[in-house]
Amino acid sequence: MTDIEFLKSVVKNKLPERRYIHSLGVFETAINLAKIYNVCEKKAGIAAILHDYAKYLSKKEARHYIKKFHIKIDEVIDKQIDLAHGLIAAELVKREFKIVDIDILNSIKYHTIARVNMTDIEKIIYLADYIEPNREFPGVNKIRNVALYNLDKAMIMALDNSIKYVIEKGLLLHTNSILARNSLILSSDKS
Numbered sequence: 001m002t003d004i005e006f007l008k009s010v011v012k013n014k015l016p017e018r019r020y021i022h023s024l025g026v027f028e029t030a031i032n033l034a035k036i037y038n039v040c041e042k043k044a045g046i047a048a049i050l051h052d053y054a055k056y057l058s059k060k061e062a063r064h065y066i067k068k069f070h071i072k073i074d075e076v077i078d079k080q081i082d083l084a085h086g087l088i089a090a091e092l093v094k095r096e097f098k099i100v101d102i103d104i105l106n107s108i109k110y111h112t113i114a115r116v117n118m119t120d121i122e123k124i125i126y127l128a129d130y131i132e133p134n135r136e137f138p139g140v141n142k143i144r145n146v147a148l149y150n151l152d153k154a155m156i157m158a159l160d161n162s163i164k165y166v167i168e169k170g171l172l173l174h175t176n177s178i179l180a181r182n183s184l185i186l187s188s189d190k191s
């Protein structure tokens with residue numbers, strides 16, 4: 001599997017410094033959560049370091065890749081094209097680094113909009129992106145603590161927060177995030 005130090009150096013050259021530091025924070029957090037929840041650390045590390053690989057594409061470049069890779073987007077993503085950066089990153093890393101592992105690719109793909117019935121590694125990357133040490137927003141410490149013992153509860157908290165944020169900003173809410181939240185609440189009610 002791909003060498004993590006090599007990927008770090010590629011990401012360091014590709015992304016602005018601030019985003020590289022964020023990616024290292026996501027890496028560190030994802031490894032920690034992977035240990036706690038018995039998820040493959042190597043896969044979580046690769047997904048974490050590459051999750052924002054397509055974050056700095058221009059709108060034009062993003063649309064170019066969406067077309068080139070036949071990525072299906074709905075009208076919400078079409079209107080807020082930054083939401084596609086996970087979907088595009090998964091296709092790019094598949095081609096550029098020959099990554100074929102579906103867990104890594106799906107974790108990168110859904111780190112922005114989430115999805116219904118997420119796997120543990122997908123939840124870990126989504127959460128690590130949200131709570132890595134450089135993130136500062138009211139309530140982040142609470143989610144950091146909950147993430148250490150209840151992945152689903154922390155996911156619901158993170159989704160609640162980001163849904164509220166989207167509403168406050170007057171942006172379009174992606175249905176994936178709502179369905180993800182509903183599925184987590186429904187499954188936690190059963191357990």
Ligand SMILES: [Fe+2]
Nearest residue numbers: 051052055112
């Ligand atoms: Fe992202």
Ligand SMILES: [Fe+2]
Nearest residue numbers: 022051052129
């Ligand atoms: Fe990120």
